[in-house]
Amino acid sequence: MALISDKTVGRLSLYRRILQEVLGGTKEYLFSHELAQYAGVTAAQVRRDIMAIGYAGSPSRGYNIRELLASLDQFIDPAEKQYAVLVGVGNLGRAILSYFAQRRLKIAIQAAFDNDPAKVNRVINNCRCYHLSSLQQIVRENQITVGIISVPPEAAREVADEMVKAGIKGILNFAHVRLRLPRDVWVENIDMATALEKVSYFARQNLG
Amino acid sequence: MALISDKTVGRLSLYRRILQEVLGGTKEYLFSHELAQYAGVTAAQVRRDIMAIGYAGSPSRGYNIRELLASLDQFIDPAEKQYAVLVGVGNLGRAILSYFAQRRLKIAIQAAFDNDPAKVNRVINNCRCYHLSSLQQIVRENQITVGIISVPPEAAREVADEMVKAGIKGILNFAHVRLRLPRDVWVENIDMATALEKVSYFARQNLG
Numbered sequence: 001m002a003l004i005s006d007k008t009v010g011r012l013s014l015y016r017r018i019l020q021e022v023l024g025g026t027k028e029y030l031f032s033h034e035l036a037q038y039a040g041v042t043a044a045q046v047r048r049d050i051m052a053i054g055y056a057g058s059p060s061r062g063y064n065i066r067e068l069l070a071s072l073d074q075f076i077d078p079a080e081k082q083y084a085v086l087v088g089v090g091n092l093g094r095a096i097l098s099y100f101a102q103r104r105l106k107i108a109i110q111a112a113f114d115n116d117p118a119k120v121n122r123v124i125n126n127c128r129c130y131h132l133s134s135l136q137q138i139v140r141e142n143q144i145t146v147g148i149i150s151v152p153p154e155a156a157r158e159v160a161d162e163m164v165k166a167g168i169k170g171i172l173n174f175a176h177v178r179l180r181l182p183r184d185v186w187v188e189n190i191d192m193a194t195a196l197e198k199v200s201y202f203a204r205q206n207l208g
Numbered sequence: 209m210a211l212i213s214d215k216t217v218g219r220l221s222l223y224r225r226i227l228q229e230v231l232g233g234t235k236e237y238l239f240s241h242e243l244a245q246y247a248g249v250t251a252a253q254v255r256r257d258i259m260a261i262g263y264a265g266s267p268s269r270g271y272n273i274r275e276l277l278a279s280l281d282q283f284i285d286p287a288e289k290q291y292a293v294l295v296g297v298g299n300l301g302r303a304i305l306s307y308f309a310q311r312r313l314k315i316a317i318q319a320a321f322d323n324d325p326a327k328v329n330r331v332i333n334n335c336r337c338y339h340l341s342s343l344q345q346i347v348r349e350n351q352i353t354v355g356i357i358s359v360p361p362e363a364a365r366e367v368a369d370e371m372v373k374a375g376i377k378g379i380l381n382f383a384h385v386r387l388r389l390p391r392d393v394w395v396e397n398i399d400m401a402t403a404l405e406k407v408s409y410f411a412r413q414n415l416g
Binding site for chain 2: 006009010013014017018021022037038039040041076078082084091092094095096098099100102103105106107145146148152153154168169170171172176177178179180184185186187188190191192193194195196197198199200201202203204205206207
């Protein structure tokens with residue numbers, strides 16, 4: 001299969017979620033323009049993206065939803081369950097743990113880490129919390145590939161370096177710094193405070 | 209002041225956070241390349257962005273951190289405290305409430321809404337929860353401009369329409385659908401599940 005871009009993977013994941021949560025169960029077939037409407041893209045974009053994973057609908061009936069979901073699952077999900085670790089079990093970290101525990105994705109958070117003795121060796125939101133000093137060992141032993149960073153910004157880069165040394169290949173970063181990572185480590189940044197500040201800034205402009 | 213783009217506003221908000229949380233307090237002056245390093249952009253980009261808000265450093269000493277922070281505050285923050293409402297007090301909604309309550313931004317969540325009778329008229333994570341049917345009234349009476357959506361995707365569009373009718377001009381959307389909004393309403397989407405799926409997809413590719 002050809003290399004599929006960052007943005008395409010994001011859209012395919014969104015299409016799947018829309019099919020599962022909004023359109024799934026309501027009918028058997030759907031057209032690209034229906035999916036496009038919920039995803040906020042053009043119908044041509046939907047067709048190109050779905051073509052890229054080797055699936056095609058019928059011009060007269062559109063996509064068979066069950067088959068399309070199976071193709072999306074095969075593309076997006078790991079063959080076996082994949083595991084992640086989370087570092088930083090503060091307010092945000094706990095929220096992330098409970099959010100993902102509830103969503104039952106094919107990727108699960110297997111262990112959490114913190115350096116606060118009050119959290120270590122406890123089970124927090126269904127996830128065991130270890131001391132940060134055992135990160136390398138646990139990641140290696142369990143061949144964990146994904147790391148989630150929810151520590152304060154001044155600690156984020158050190159945590160990312162530890163993750164990379166342990167063999168982590170993808171990081172979801174909630175800290176407000178950009179990480180510097182080797183080329184073979186993928187990063188996605190989520191910055192909720194910046195997003196809210198942007199929304200409030202433009203809301204004020206739009207009041208005009 | 210000239211119109212400032214979406215991306216510039218996002219970067220200015222990030223610069224401020226880096227100054228406050230990482231570099232603040234450590235020294236009096238800093239150069240654009242130092243800030244650039246933490247923000248993951250070029251020094252030229254930092255200089256352009258800061259020039260756009262009408263502040264300039266000295267070529268020999270760089271930016272005065274205190275003055276730069278004051279300029280960023282003036283640009284990013286509302287003159288008076290701005291208020292937001294949140295709709296959807298589930299697991300994610302509660303996490304968002306406690307995250308923002310803790311961060312003490314110049315924008316605060318003033319009221320939360322849900323249609324679950326068990327939540328209505330309670331204070332949840334320091335925020336009073338009302339029935340969804342009073343959204344319009346409370347938004348209007350308090351001249352609230354920002355809405356946060358943390359409901360399941362099938363309900364998100366209806367909630368967004370209600371918000372717009374009430375006069376909301378900016379929406380932070382955590383639901384997995386793209387909202388269709390009038391041109392004078394700004395939206396930022398945060399999709400944590402898609403971000404984690406992307407990270408795990410590319411982590412698998414990088415293992416190869």
